[in-house]
Amino acid sequence: xxxxxxxxxxxxxxxxxxxxxxxxxxxxxxxxxxxxxxxxxxxxxxxxxxxxxxxxxxxxxxxxxxxxxxxxxxxxxxxxxxxxxxxxxx
Numbered sequence: 001x002x003x004x005x006x007x008x009x010x011x012x013x014x015x016x017x018x019x020x021x022x023x024x025x026x027x028x029x030x031x032x033x034x035x036x037x038x039x040x041x042x043x044x045x046x047x048x049x050x051x052x053x054x055x056x057x058x059x060x061x062x063x064x065x066x067x068x069x070x071x072x073x074x075x076x077x078x079x080x081x082x083x084x085x086x087x088x089x090x
Contacts, residue, residue, distance in 0.1 A: 001028055001074075003051040004058065006065035014058050032073035048075040054082040 005011030008025040017024050035049050051074040053059070053066055067077055 001031065001049065001051050003028060003053050003066060003070060003074075004056070006062050006069040010059055010062050014054075014056065029073070032070065036073060050074060050076045050078060053077070053079045055079055056082055 002015060003011065004014035005025065008023055011025040011028070012023060015024050016022075032049055032051075035047065039045065039047075051066075051070050053063070055063065059066070063079060066079075070077060
């Protein structure tokens with residue numbers, strides 16, 4: 001799951017919903033909680049929940065908080081630097 005902030009303000013700024021009023025962050029939290037609860041209920045370790053965080057100017061200050069917020073909700077956390085190329089370079 002894409003996670004770009006430890007709170008709705010930071011995450012939703014990076015990943016806005018179709019409508020400005022939609023809270024994508026709440027959807028991510030609810031999805032992680034539902035999957036972890038079902039795994040617990042079934043006594044299973046799979047599927048793994050993995051968060052992917054693109055480090056950028058909107059969230060570089062929030063990385064530890066992202067990890068702390070999703071500890072227990074995700075089984076693995078991947079943080080990576082983004083890079084972009086234009087059409088000509090591609």
